[in-house]
Amino acid sequence: MSARTRDFSVGDLILTSEADRARLGAGPAPDSSDADPGSGATKNGSGSTEETADGPQSEQDALRALKDGAQEETDWAATAQAARIADLIADRLQSEPSGLSIGTLALFHDTVSFGGGFNTVSGHGSRGGASAAGSSDSxxxxxxxxxxxxxxxxxxxxxxxxxxxxxxxxxxxxxxxxxxxxxxxxxxxxxxxxxxxxxxxxxxxxxxxxxxxxxxxxxxxxxxxxxxxxxxxxxxxxxxxxxxxxxxxxxxxxxxxxxxxxxxxxxxxxxxxxxxxxxxxxxxxxxxRDLGAVDALAVLERHLLGSHPDSEDRSRLRRLLTDSLALAALRERPEPATAVRLARAIRADRDLAAEVAAVRDPTEQVRAWFSSHEELETLCFVVSAAALEEASYLTVADAAVRLYSELSPQGAAPVGLRFGDRVGREQIWLDIVDAEGSGGVRAGAPVVRFRSPLVRQAVLSYAWTYLDGCRDGLVVWLRRLLTDADVEVRARAAVAAGVMAWGDHRHALHRFLSSWAGSTVWPVRQAAATALGVVAGRPELTEDVWVQLSGWAADGSSAVERRLAKTAATAVGGALGRRQPTRAMTVLRSALDWREDWGNLLPVAWSSVQLVDQGQGAAVLSALLEWSQPQDLSPLVAKSLSVFLFVVNRSHPSTSAEAGSAAPLPRLWVEVGTYRRELEELWARALARKPVQDQALPALRTWIDECGGRDPGGVSTVAELLRGIAARKGKHRDRLLYHLERWAKDPDGPSTVSATLLRSLLSAPH
CATH class of the missing domain: 3.40.50 (Rossmann fold)
Known part of the structure; x- marks a missing residue:
């Protein structure tokens, strides 16, 4: 069977309300799913098939979409937001400086015994055992x-x-x-x-x-x-x-x-x-329930040094705790039980590094916690916190209530749920902290955060892998989060889905990733792209993801296959493509080269922008040069040059400045000197003939006016590039002189940068 895996179910879970679908630009909710996995066609609200609504796109429509941006910039900003979160998680897994790692989760069947604080029960025997002096039967x-x-x-x-x-x-x-x-x-x-x-x-x-x-x-x-x-x-x-x-x-x-x-x-x-x-x-x-927290470090010192420690002894102990990462362990697990455990290890002269590693092991923490916490509301909050870590408390709590309603046989969550009472007590690995802006100033509502950087991933993996009765509800819940009005909620939920897929990515692909990738709803496809990027962050899964994306990007005919290709093109623009840019461009070419169908132009263009902004300009420009090499009227040449004209004038939202400040200059303007040869050739090809010429001329004016107006220092480098184009055989010089003069004298808005470039070109030998 081909890599496209046509046997996958592409039926997508429906949105919960007509209002949700209207907000996202989707049609009325279908009876059961977005797609019929057998035919690849879906029904929209009017009764027509989705083949018509999501069929082949003409050149004219694709270029109009490219010009207008089609998907709003905010949608692509959401892609960038998700990509940044995914990058952070992948980086933590691959290069966490503390040495933390998530091991393979295993099922344990040992009995959970009472105690854990200071083990005061140990040594007393079980209930009904022999009574000591002064005792009663109870x-x-x-x-x-x-x-x-x-x-x-x-x-x-x-x-x-x-x-x-x-x-x-x-x-x-x-x-x-x-x-x-x-x-x-x-x-x-x-x-x-x-x-x-x-x-x-x-x-x-x-x-x-x-x-x-x-x-x-x-x-x-x-x-x-x-x-x-x-x-x-x-x-x-x-x-x-x-x-x-x-x-x-x-x-x-x-x-x-x-x-x-x-x-x-x-x-x-x-x-x-x-x-x-x-x-x-x-x-x-x-x-x-108001007994406050105990300073775990003070407990450890008291057990080792007594109530009146010598200052020199205390200093030696602090150095030992710092060097062994025991202090980090106490910050992540501030229970007194942790302090007592480490104190006993030091007193017994055991291997402290090994003890600290065991204490900090996120897999063991999660296994032990889930084995002793089975109430639904407790599970719902910790899973919600793991999926939406760094979101505000109210956002996490609302999501936990929705998850409770999804998983509970009774449906609606009890009115008296009090998730906040659990944080810092039964969920001591969680903390609610003030969100900080620049300079340490409070920036918004308090957020929910795990004390240990990797516990979040271990919680998600455990919940998905071992809570078998919750899996259906988790999929429905995550799917709804993917269309939340809050972009950060959508992004974090997508990353959570990718983490859940680590344990058995093929199961996840059949279970939800392929249906999301073929969804008619844009944020859901975006989430699938993000989740696949997270899956590929595990080295042992990278190749499988590339094979899957390559299959999706290959030529197809159904509406579902078109949407899968768009998802593949979006996915390779992130960290996956940054790590293997040549392979990313191969996928993008497959998505672009659908003969007369121009429908994949926009996602290919945006991913190319993103790759350039991630420092992969050489790979992108090299590929565009190769694809447009025939310089004929074939669709691939026109599409490739259209992508170039889009890329040269934009920066991706992932590199955009903070709201309220100016967006950064396009990377290719900033690095025009680095890529002068490639840019000169691509501009020359784009300006040479119609129909691409009709896009290239306004694109060139935008490039020199907007970028040159903001960066006068780069105008001389661009002038050198234009002189190189003008020196070529044919009408290149005459064409540039004609249009630069028109723009310089434009009665509706004369271009000073065009006038400067015109003088430079006139003074150059020819």
Whole structure:
């Protein structure tokens, strides 16, 4: 079978509303898809086939589109935006200075155990095990050594004293925080402080509850002068009849009364509050989720150096942490658990570099996180954040709500979803930070960002590869993001699609990339081009992508094949073409050389501009010289010279200046001296005969007037180029003199640059 792979389904997912289609210039929504994969024809709203609407384009129509820009500049700016994001991701993967990498994701089936903060549960056995002295059937006392370590090495987080005051007053506290945040250590210290302040005999007894169901039942009687740490494991306890997110305030009040009567205290630790517990956190004083973050570096220093470290010891430790990249690991994973893990590695004289690498491994982080977080709203927010990283919080949250609605059997997302409560707690790898403009000045709304540069890609890969029940919904959700009004959302979603395709790019091609590439909707085709560029960023997939694009660019007859060719032409203008410009020009020639069909002229022209602006002018001009070599009236010669006239007067939006400032000069004007021979020959060919001459003359005036007016220093170099053209045999000199004089004396707007060039040409020997 040919590389065009005609067996691919090119049916495209429909837009969600007529308003969406109208905004994007698409016709009314079809019954099911953009295209019939069997025939290559589609139906539009009037009942006619898409073959008519997207059929062969005449020379006249193509040149009109080229002159007008056809697609608005903003559309090509969106292509450039997506290309820049794709480049950034590819560069991170290939040359991340920290040495991070994304490994092959593997399924693991190990049990997720409770703990992770300071491992206070370890060594106590399972529920129902042998009871130690002073224990009951539902609890065991902390060991003296373990409790001493928890108390001596504890670093108070922000808000600790306020939460302690709540415990002192109410005797019961529900500490809603996620595993790994130091919640066990905080709970143990809260209990110890409360018992001490209450004058408990011998400082009281701290116990770890092994049967939360028993102690949180009405009528349970606590021992006198005791502190109870109650860990609620979300998976186990819900199965045993105690859902940590459905503890009502009545039960909490009943338990608190018994504790108060016994001069005892209890801290219940569980995850971030949701469902019933979430409103309880707002309406009752027992549930606290405002315990602040802990300085992970301070925790590590406390575990290694004690509470009063020597300055020299601290300096040596800081150097060690910097050199081993442990400080970077703490910034990316600021949980106290990370600090304790690294401290134990240093204390045991283990290989610190290996430990740091394991801590920073994005694949392992993602696998561990997904294995312990299964609630749909949690998954939706982290996937949305991964797809739209660096977008504003509200943009990410809105996209997460739409994903929730797509994946949930109930459809609409609950009104009370609170994604913001999760950031920095159960999703500690995420951060919401102020967007910064130039000079560090705040520039707009806060944005969502992963602390580690590669976690985003690992999240997307894992979600696509292993959440099998979500895959259909993810495709529909991404497809809708591709037509969002926000260009950045469209671009980031396209890049996310490319990342998802890494694991099995052939599956992705059949599943969604080929249908997007053949879509009737321009932003969707643009997204497919971007996604394919991201896929090709993986060296082992580059060749397959080139083969696919070459097949799409080859001559075809159906409307779908025409759209595939346009997508291929767009794709090779980005990083893919920058890395292999000669191969990119081969694809562009295939797309251009569709005999009498001029429909691919515009995407070929824009990609040629983009390649020139990326420093590949030599490859572009060499190809245009080769394609127009016959200098006859064949379509390819006319198309090639039309592309040249488009390229010579433009810079691609990817290199355009910031809004409000002047656009940069075309690269070929700036480098006219570098490419003088090539430009001289192409200008001469374009000016030599009709019909291209009709385009070339106004293009030449634009080039010399607009560019020469902005860069007087380049006029002398252009004058030298025109003298070279005029010295050729034939009517070149007479033609240039005639038109330069006309433009210099134009009553509607005389051209001073033309007058200068005219004088230069008249003074040259001939």
């Amino acid at each position: 609890s065991v006392p902390f060991g003296a050594e373990e409790l001493d370590e928890l108390l001596a090495a504890f670093v108070q987080p922000d808000g600790f004293l306020q939460v302690l005051n709540v415990l002192r007053e109410l005797h019961l506290l529900v500490l809603a925080a996620d595993s790994g945040t130091g919640r066990e250590a905080a709970a143990a210290n809260l209990l110890a402080e409360a018992l001490l302040d209450a004058g408990a005999a011998d400082g009281g007894t701290c116990l770890l509850v092994t049967d939360p169901v028993a102690v949180l039942q009405p009528g349970w009687q606590p021992a006198k002068d005791s502190g109870y740490l109650v860990p609620l494991d979300e998976h186990v306890d819900a199965a045993e009849g105690l859902d940590p997110h459905r503890i009502d305030s009545g039960r909490l009040h009943a338990v608190a009364r018994g504790l108060r009567a016994s001069n005892s205290y209890m801290v219940v630790i569980t995850g971030a509050p949701r469902t019933t517990l979430a409103p309880s956190a707002d309406r009752t004083p027992f549930v606290r």
